[in-house]
Amino acid sequence: xxxxxxxxxxxxxxxxxxxxxxxxxxxxxxxxxxxxxxxxxxxxxxxxxxxxxxxxxxxxxxxxxxxxxxxxxxxxxxxxxxxxxxxxxxxxxxxxxxxxxxxxxxxxxxxxxxxxxxxxxxxxxxxxxxxxxxxxxxxxxxxxxxxxxxxxxxxxxxxxxxxxxxxxxxxxxxxxxxxxxxxx
Amino acid sequence: xxxxxxxxxxxxxxxxxxxxxxxxxxxxxxxxxxxxxxxxxxxxxxxxxxxxxxxxxxxxxxxxxxxxxxxxxxxxxxxxxxxxxxxxxxxxxxxxxxxxxxxxxxxxxxxxxxxxxxxxxxxxxxxxxxxxxxxxxxxxxxxxxxxxxxxxxxxxxxxxxx
Numbered sequence: 245x246x247x248x249x250x251x252x253x254x255x256x257x258x259x260x261x262x263x264x265x266x267x268x269x270x271x272x273x274x275x276x277x278x279x280x281x282x283x284x285x286x287x288x289x290x291x292x293x294x295x296x297x298x299x300x301x302x303x304x305x306x307x308x309x310x311x312x313x314x315x316x317x318x319x320x321x322x323x324x325x326x327x328x329x330x331x332x333x334x335x336x337x338x339x340x341x342x343x344x345x346x347x348x349x350x351x352x353x354x355x356x357x358x359x360x361x362x363x364x365x366x367x368x369x370x371x372x373x374x375x376x377x378x379x380x381x382x383x384x385x386x387x388x389x390x391x392x393x394x395x396x397x398x399x400x401x402x403x404x405x406x407x408x409x410x411x412x413x414x415x416x417x418x419x420x421x422x423x424x425x426x427x428x
Numbered sequence: 429x430x431x432x433x434x435x436x437x438x439x440x441x442x443x444x445x446x447x448x449x450x451x452x453x454x455x456x457x458x459x460x461x462x463x464x465x466x467x468x469x470x471x472x473x474x475x476x477x478x479x480x481x482x483x484x485x486x487x488x489x490x491x492x493x494x495x496x497x498x499x500x501x502x503x504x505x506x507x508x509x510x511x512x513x514x515x516x517x518x519x520x521x522x523x524x525x526x527x528x529x530x531x532x533x534x535x536x537x538x539x540x541x542x543x544x545x546x547x548x549x550x551x552x553x554x555x556x557x558x559x560x561x562x563x564x565x566x567x568x569x570x571x572x573x574x575x576x577x578x579x580x581x582x583x584x585x586x587x588x589x590x
Contacts, residue, residue: 264485284488286512287511287515288507288510288511288512288515289477289481289507289508289511289512291477292477292478292480292481292484292508292512294481295473295477295478295479295480295481295482295484295485296481296482296484296485296488297485298481298482298485299450299481299482299483299484299485299486299487299488299489300485300486300488300489301485302482302485302486303485303486303489303491304489321475321477321478321481323473323474323475323478324474324478324481326474327473327474327478327482331471415515415516415517416516416517418516419488419516419517419518422488423488423489423490426488426489426490427490
């Protein structure tokens with residue numbers, strides 16, 4: 245399964261709920277496959293999608309907040325897992341697309357194959373799930389329907405076959421339409 | 429800034445509609461943070477960039493937010509400020525403790541304290557030094573900035589050595 249295929253499966257349960265997507269190929273894949281106003285595409289500030297998602301989850305209790313993260317991204321901000329685990333937002337679903345690579349910068353290795361990000365998140369009080377196939381991902385999404393967050397789903401993906409186009413919406417516009425979507 | 433003024437500053441922010449206070453503790457503003465902790469209004473993050481990320485999420489949710497940190501943490505945050513706060517024009521008030529303001533401060537603060545004013549200028553974050561005397565004026569200035577959807581910084585100098 246590649247990232248885009250995983251995003252297409254997840255998009256079926258997201259509806260109009262907010263997605264905060266990490267910079268690099270994660271945002272680019274989301275932009276190509278599931279563009280909507282309630283996506284907050286990050287362009288820079290690597291590592292912070294989970295923190296932005298936490299701020300939104302704490303202030304929008306009626307929304308389910310989806311964080312689209314990568315292994316390289318979350319490894320830059322592991323403290324965020326601890327903060328989220330301690331605050332226990334029920335409406336936060338943290339998805340980590342794990343290819344073991346810094347794919348956006350030329351596929352240099354991350355250390356994710358040598359450690360267990362899901363076990364770490366579980367220790368930090370998340371409810372954790374892992375999926376390596378499309379079927380497992382579909383089953384996981386069914387399982388979490390009645391589970392309170394914070395939830396972390398670690399999805400093992402393989403390297404993309406093609407590079408998605410860049411997010412070509414102006415950052416100010418991304419912000420404005422995202423904020424409007426939170427009020428709907 | 430003395431204890432009374434720090435507590436007053438917190439309460440002034442609260443009265444003027446600031447809903448969230450996110451940051452990493454700094455002894456220069458310990459009474460400000462203590463006042464917020466007493467009122468259960470403080471969220472302490474693990475690092476300053478994380479605090480700015482959380483504050484950004486809160487600001488995107490249309491609530492007014494102060495991010496507090498020491499100047500060492502401000503230096504940690506430069507890229508987050510340029511590629512998140514400024515890129516998306518997120519209105520936040522940064523409250524920054526200025527260690528190394530006095531030459532007899534602890535050695536780890538000396539260099540960063542020396543370049544602090546230039547760092548703020550270089551990244552084009554508007555700032556004012558807040559003191560006991562200008563507390564209300566500069567607090568109002570910072571609120572005006574975020575009401576106009578701009579970020580800004582208030583700097584508290586470290587005037588004692590312990």
